[in-house]
Amino acid sequence: MSSKTFRGRHLPVIISIVIALMLSMMPLPEGIRNFRPDWVALIMIHWAMAVPRSYGVGVAWVVGLVLDVSQGTLLGQHALALTVITFITIKSNLLMRMFPLLQLTATVFALNAVYRFLLFWINGVAGVEAPSSVYWGPVLTGALVWPMMYILLSGIRYRVESRH
Amino acid sequence: MVASRGNTTNPARIPVLGLRTLFLIALSIVLMALDNRENHLNTVRDAIAAAVYPIQVVVDAPVRFFVWINENTQSRNELELENARLKAEKLLTSARLLQLESLKAENDRLREMLEARQQVKDEVRVAEIMGVDANPFRHSIVIDVGSSDGVYDGQAIVDADGVVGQVIETGPRTSQALLISDPDHTLPVEVLRNGLRTIAFGTGELGRLDLPFLPNNADIEEGDLLVTSGLGGAFPPGYPVARVGTVLRIPQQPFADVSARPLAALDQVREVMLIWPGEPEPAQADAVNDAESGNE
Structure with a gap:
């Protein structure tokens, strides 16, 4: 693989994942912190849907570990949740590509809810804490930002896909 | 394609x-x-x-950029005010520094007296607190003496006012000790006034011990002094522990609700004393002798 195709294919994806990680670490005021979308999950769903062969469960797992360390959660918690939703996305990616934007957003909403539920469930099993109902806020805001993110990434995605 | x-x-x-x-x-x-x-x-x-x-x-x-901008755009006026304040503070601090020398000498003298340990019959040695447990629900401290100084598990620790806790883990040079206020800590005590025996439990609050096993008709009053009874084996008898605070007798309940205030300043001490009880067993006596020769 020459460095040029590497730049074309992987760099946009890597940059977008890094930006998602940054957004998830960024300090936010108390009031809106509970509504911070799960940027990393959204990005991983997007790339798993667009280029399922290159960005599969392995990448999701590693990114999840990084997220675990940066958020100070149990090592493996985000990794597991991200792996699961990436798996579901890859399995249904042909179907998801056919969806109109509204239906796709609903699917992402459901995936995001699964992601949150897994995190919630692991917290419960490990006895870490019992979050309140605002815990589910990111699922809502995630669905709100998804269409914008999707349109923004479509251009980049076309490039990544066509060079595949 | x-x-x-x-x-x-x-x-x-x-x-x-x-x-x-x-x-x-x-x-x-x-x-x-x-x-x-x-x-x-x-x-x-x-x-x-x-x-x-x-x-x-x-x-x-x-x-950090915004903080930096903020710092760099402070008005001259604010800086002048801050400068004046700092100058005043410096004056105050240097005045205090003058006292430091004499305080230091006094401190050395007092420590020598403590080390001489003539007033107490039990063997006593001063230790400094090196650290406290970061977990707010765990009341434990780390002290700067260990098994090489003759410290052993379960050893009693006191300060100038009363019992502080006991050693739970000894390393070669440091040991960990549990304070009497830790929820896991229990201490056999007796009421000095009449010899009534009971057990004092830590509560997780620095200023409160619980005495849960006193019947409603027990002869205990607010202000009673609790001392170690020596029955648990770890603590030598007669060291003051706490003063009884509230005594709540609820007729339907089998036990009275009694709480006490520890006498030792659990959250303020820097130096504590380790006690080797008056007539130690041979092995411990050796340890004490080792500690003494190590000191001198």
Whole structure:
């Protein structure tokens, strides 16, 4: 693989994942912190849907570990949740590509809810804490930002896909 | 072209996707199990944290930039005010510094007196507190003496006012001690006035001990002094522990609700005293002798 195709294919994806990680670490005021979308999950769903062969469960797992360390959660918690939703996305990616934007957003909403539920469930099993109902806020805001993110990434995605 | 596009997106063609997913899930569960119980994975965590560090720096950069802007645009007036305040503070501090020398000499003298340990019959040695447990629900301290000084598990620790706690773990040069206010700590005590025996439990609050096993008709009053009874084996008898605070007798309940205030300043002391009881067993006597020869 020459460095040029590497730049074309992987760099946009890597940059977008890094930006998602940054957004998830960024300090936010108390009031809106509970509504911070799960940027990393959204990005991983997007790339798993667009280029399922290159960005599969392995990448999701590693990114999840990084997220675990940066958020100070149990090592493996985000990794597991991200792996699961990436798996579901890859399995249904042909179907998801056919969806109109509204239906796709609903699917992402459901995936995001699964992601949150897994995190919630692991917290419960490990006895870490019992979050309140605002815990589910990111699922809502995630669905709100998804269409914008999707349109923004479509251009980049076309490039990544066509060079595949 | 169409065919190759089909290949790239057909999930059936991605080799052992399900198996890989299962493996990663299992791996995550193992990691979490290891991480939850003990801190086995600190090295892994540190390695990943080092890799993430540049991202964190970039994320923090805007915040630091605003702080920097703020600092650099403070008005001259504010700076002058701050300057004046700092000058006044410096004057005050140097005045206090003058006293330091005499205080230091006094401190040395007092420590010598403590080390001489003539007033108490039990063997006593002064130790300094090196650290406290960061967990707010765990009341334990680390002191700067260990098994090489003759410290042993279960040894009593007091300060100038009363019992502080007991040693729970000895290292060669340091030991960990549990304060009497820790929820896991129990201490056999008696009421000095009439010899009534009971047990004092730590509550997790520095200023409160519970005496849960006193019957309603027990002869105990507010202000009674509780001293160690020596029955538990760890503590020598007669050291003051706490003063009874509230006594609540509820007729329907079998036991009275009694709480007491520890006499030792559990959260303020820096120096504590370790006690070797008056007539130690031979092995412990040797340890004490070792400690003495080590000191001198």
